[in-house]
Amino acid sequence: MSSDKRLLIAGNWKMNGLLQEANDFMDAFGSNPAPEQVEVALMPPFTLLHPMSDRLAGMGVTLGAQNVYYEDKGAFTGSICPMMLRDAGCHYVILGHSERRSIIGESNAQIRSKMNTAWLHGLEPILCIGETLEQRETGVTNVVLAEQLAVLKGAPKNAPLTVAYEPVWAIGTGRTASAEQVTETHAFVHEELTRLGHDCRVLYGGSVNPGNAEELMGCPGVEGALVGGASLKADSFMDIVKAAVKAAS
Numbered sequence: 201m202s203s204d205k206r207l208l209i210a211g212n213w214k215m216n217g218l219l220q221e222a223n224d225f226m227d228a229f230g231s232n233p234a235p236e237q238v239e240v241a242l243m244p245p246f247t248l249l250h251p252m253s254d255r256l257a258g259m260g261v262t263l264g265a266q267n268v269y270y271e272d273k274g275a276f277t278g279s280i281c282p283m284m285l286r287d288a289g290c291h292y293v294i295l296g297h298s299e300r301r302s303i304i305g306e307s308n309a310q311i312r313s314k315m316n317t318a319w320l321h322g323l324e325p326i327l328c329i330g331e332t333l334e335q336r337e338t339g340v341t342n343v344v345l346a347e348q349l350a351v352l353k354g355a356p357k358n359a360p361l362t363v364a365y366e367p368v369w370a371i372g373t374g375r376t377a378s379a380e381q382v383t384e385t386h387a388f389v390h391e392e393l394t395r396l397g398h399d400c401r402v403l404y405g406g407s408v409n410p411g412n413a414e415e416l417m418g419c420p421g422v423e424g425a426l427v428g429g430a431s432l433k434a435d436s437f438m439d440i441v442k443a444a445v446k447a448a449s
C-alpha cells in the first residue's frame with residue numbers, strides 16, 4: 201500500500217514532450233510548488249526523466265515513469281530497468297496502462313513480473329485497470345476488473361501500490377464516467393483490493409479536466425486522478441491540482 205493517503209494528482213504525458221516543451225511546462229509550473237494537501241506527480245517519457253528530475257528538485261512533486269522492463273539488466277535492447285528509473289529520480293511506475301495492454305499486447309503475467317521487479321528496487325507501481333465500452337455494456341465490468349486485479353494475488357501486503365481505475369472508453373475521448381459509475385466502480389475495486397489484502401489509493405483516470413476534477417475527486421473511494429491530455433499544459437494541470445485541493449478541504 202502507499203504510505204501516503206493524500207489525494208494524488210498524477211500527470212501521464214504518454215508519448216508527448218520534447219525537451220523544449222518540458223522546459224516551457226516547468227517555466228509555467230516552476231514557481232508553484234506542490235500544495236501540502238495533495239500529492240502531485242509527473243510521468244514524462246523516459247527521455248525527459250533526468251531533466252525533469254533536476255527541474256523538480258525541492259518542489260515536492262514526485263516523478264514517475266510510464267513503463268519498466270521486468271529484468272534487472274543485460275541484453276534487452278530498447279528496454280529500461282527499475283534501477284535506471286530510480287537513478288533518474290522516479291518513485292512511481294505506471295504498469296498495465298490500457299494502451300500497453302491493447303496496442304503492445306501486454307499480459308497480466310508480464311504486468312505481474314514488472315511489478316515484482318519494480319518492488320524489488322523500491323518503485324511504487326500505479327497499476328491501471330479498466331473495462332472497454334463493450335465490456336461495460338455487456339455487464340462484465342467487475343469480472344474484467346477482478347481479473348486484472350488478480351495480478352496482486354500472493355503479492356506482499358505491505359508492498360507500495362497505487363491502483364488507477366481507467367474505463368477504456370473514457371480515455372482521451374472527452375467522455376467521463378458519471379459520478380455514480382465512478383463511485384460504484386471504486387467501491388467494487390476497494391472491496392476486491394481488501395479481499396486480496398491490499399489497502400491502497402485508487403485513482404480515477406479518463407478525460408479528467410479542470411471542469412470535472414472537483415466533482416470526480418469528491419466521489420467516495422476516489423483518492424486522486426491519473427491525468428493524460430490535460431496534464432500536458434501547466435495551467436490545466438495546475439487547475440486540476442487546485443480542484444483536488446478544494447475537494448480535499
Ligand SMILES: O=C[C@H](O)COP(=O)(O)O
Nearest residue numbers: 212371372406407428429
Ligand atoms: O493515463 C492517463 C489516462 O489514460 C487518461 O488519459 P486522458 O486524461 O487523456 O483521458
